[in-house]
Amino acid sequence: MDINPQLKALADPARLRIVEFLRQPDAGCCAQPDRVCACDIETLLGLSQPSISHHMKILTQAGLVSGEKRGRWMFYRLEPAAFAEVVAALAPFSIPPAAPRARAA
Numbered sequence: 001m002d003i004n005p006q007l008k009a010l011a012d013p014a015r016l017r018i019v020e021f022l023r024q025p026d027a028g029c030c031a032q033p034d035r036v037c038a039c040d041i042e043t044l045l046g047l048s049q050p051s052i053s054h055h056m057k058i059l060t061q062a063g064l065v066s067g068e069k070r071g072r073w074m075f076y077r078l079e080p081a082a083f084a085e086v087v088a089a090l091a092p093f094s095i096p097p098a099a100p101r102a103r104a105a
Contacts (some may be wrong), residue, residue: 003089006082009062014045022065022078035068035075056081 009015021044022036030037042052057077059065063082068075 001085001089002012005062006064006086009058009064012055012058014046014047014051015059017045017057018055019064019078022076030073030075035077038074038076041076 008020018022018041021041025036025040026044030039038049038052038056041048041056045052047055056065056067056074060067060076064079065076068077
């Protein structure tokens with residue numbers, strides 16, 4: 001599995017903060033039980049709407065986040081399965097490599 005798009009998306013500090021916020025959001029102006037309004041993300045980061053849209057597009061294209069438009073508001077949620085795939089792809093790196101065998105003389 002190619003996890004480069006996910007890793008690139010998570011490498012940006014602003015996007016990492018967005019993901020952390022989506023995981024544990026504070027109640028905001030447009031809070032929904034399982035999703036977060038883009039306006040709450042703007043407030044959190046103090047960035048403009050176009051900047052938030054840019055970051056959310058990258059997270060969405062990487063499959064880490066999904067978005068849903070309701071009226072004039074855009075709501076986002078995490079995609080846990082995508083994070084599980086990244087974890088699974090990185091899991092082999094958490095196991096120390098076996099020591100090389102000594103050659104017979």
